[in-house]
Amino acid sequence: MQESGGKRKKGLEELRRKLDERGGHMTQQRAAVYDYLSSVEHHPTAEEVFLNVKRQVPKISLATVYKNLEALVACEAISKLSYGDGSARYDIRTDHHYHTRCLSCGRMWDLEAARGKSALEQIKPQPGFTVSDFRLELLGLCKDCKK
Amino acid sequence: MQESGGKRKKGLEELRRKLDERGGHMTQQRAAVYDYLSSVEHHPTAEEVFLNVKRQVPKISLATVYKNLEALVACEAISKLSYGDGSARYDIRTDHHYHTRCLSCGRMWDLEAARGKSALEQIKPQPGFTVSDFRLELLGLCKDCKK
DNA sequence: TCCAAAACAAGAATTATTCTCCTTTTGTTC
DNA sequence: GAACAAAAGGAGAATAATTCTTGTTTTGGA
Numbered sequence: 001m002q003e004s005g006g007k008r009k010k011g012l013e014e015l016r017r018k019l020d021e022r023g024g025h026m027t028q029q030r031a032a033v034y035d036y037l038s039s040v041e042h043h044p045t046a047e048e049v050f051l052n053v054k055r056q057v058p059k060i061s062l063a064t065v066y067k068n069l070e071a072l073v074a075c076e077a078i079s080k081l082s083y084g085d086g087s088a089r090y091d092i093r094t095d096h097h098y099h100t101r102c103l104s105c106g107r108m109w110d111l112e113a114a115r116g117k118s119a120l121e122q123i124k125p126q127p128g129f130t131v132s133d134f135r136l137e138l139l140g141l142c143k144d145c146k147k
Numbered sequence: 148m149q150e151s152g153g154k155r156k157k158g159l160e161e162l163r164r165k166l167d168e169r170g171g172h173m174t175q176q177r178a179a180v181y182d183y184l185s186s187v188e189h190h191p192t193a194e195e196v197f198l199n200v201k202r203q204v205p206k207i208s209l210a211t212v213y214k215n216l217e218a219l220v221a222c223e224a225i226s227k228l229s230y231g232d233g234s235a236r237y238d239i240r241t242d243h244h245y246h247t248r249c250l251s252c253g254r255m256w257d258l259e260a261a262r263g264k265s266a267l268e269q270i271k272p273q274p275g276f277t278v279s280d281f282r283l284e285l286l287g288l289c290k291d292c293k294k
Numbered sequence: 295t296c297c298a299a300a301a302c303a304a305g306a307a308t309t310a311t312t313c314t315c316c317t318t319t320t321g322t323t324c
Numbered sequence: 325g326a327a328c329a330a331a332a333g334g335a336g337a338a339t340a341a342t343t344c345t346t347g348t349t350t351t352g353g354a
Contacts, residue, residue: 126258139278208303213343
């Protein structure tokens with residue numbers, strides 16, 4: 001499930017650069033958290049990251065996972081999402097994009113924002129409110145659940 | 148801040164009808180929660196509902212407020228806005244509309260969906276996914292927090 | 295009026311997350 | 325490469341939002 005060596009190494013170098021900018025250090029635990037997020041297609045919870053990273057760094061604590069996820073969000077290496085239910089989820093992508101969510105199975109997918117951006121800009125907030133970002137989810141039924 | 152007597156009474160009758168459909172009872176506490184939500188422009192948290200309803204029903208407990216909010220959501224008298232950042236908020240509206248949310252103070256406002264709807268329909272999901280609803284938030288700074 | 299179901303209050307429990315305290319590691323400087 | 329300050333780690337306590345539990349009261353229909 002891990003990316004190929006070269007690509008992975010490149011990701012970690014990029015991460016180090018981003019950490020450096022804010023005076024953050026690269027650690028084994030941090031690299032493992034980032035690496036795990038790079039290796040999965042979906043958007044896992046902190047708990048899920050913890051359980052998986054533990055296999056590579058058995059002594060890592062849940063608090064460390066949380067602190068690292070926070071640090072990675074702060075240096076814009078990953079982004080934090082919420083599906084609206086319990087726990088927050090983390091996404092290796094930091095570019096502007098949205099999500100589709102299946103109301104039946106709960107799974108989510110990325111939605112390319114290319115067309116969305118200009119469409120969203122047509123929607124105006126109340127006077128005096130300055131918009132800095134959009135959050136958009138399309139809710140419905142996925143291919144599998146429609147059967 | 149309360150609605151005029153007639154309108155308020157009508158709202159409560161409507162609520163009783165919705166509760167009846169699911170075998171729910173009308174109580175002083177439940178009416179007060181609903182009434183408070185009807186009386187405000189913004190979308191308060193459970194805590195905020197609790198503190199305000201307490202002024203009318205001093206012995207109400209926070210758990211009761213939560214249970215009533217849940218019951219009102221279940222009978223579709225109100226809706227719950229949970230985007231995962233901090234506490235959930237509750238909205239007397241159940242029709243299709245969107246929200247603005249201030250990143251500084253956390254408050255939320257309604258955003259009329261009239262223009263939004265056609266704009267959102269331009270955004271296409273992955274093939275095979277059937278969209279039944281949109282969730283949209285504009286994030287930014289409100290008038291007060293910009294100062 | 296009576297009764298079963300529903301709802302109440304109070305507080306304990308749970309869940310997700312953050313904080314505290316003390317130890318270890320990192321990266322920079324000599 | 326040793327020394328050092330800052331950053332990060334680990335373990336578990338603390339916090340915040342929400343839900344559950346227990347025993348009591350209220351509601352609405354018979």
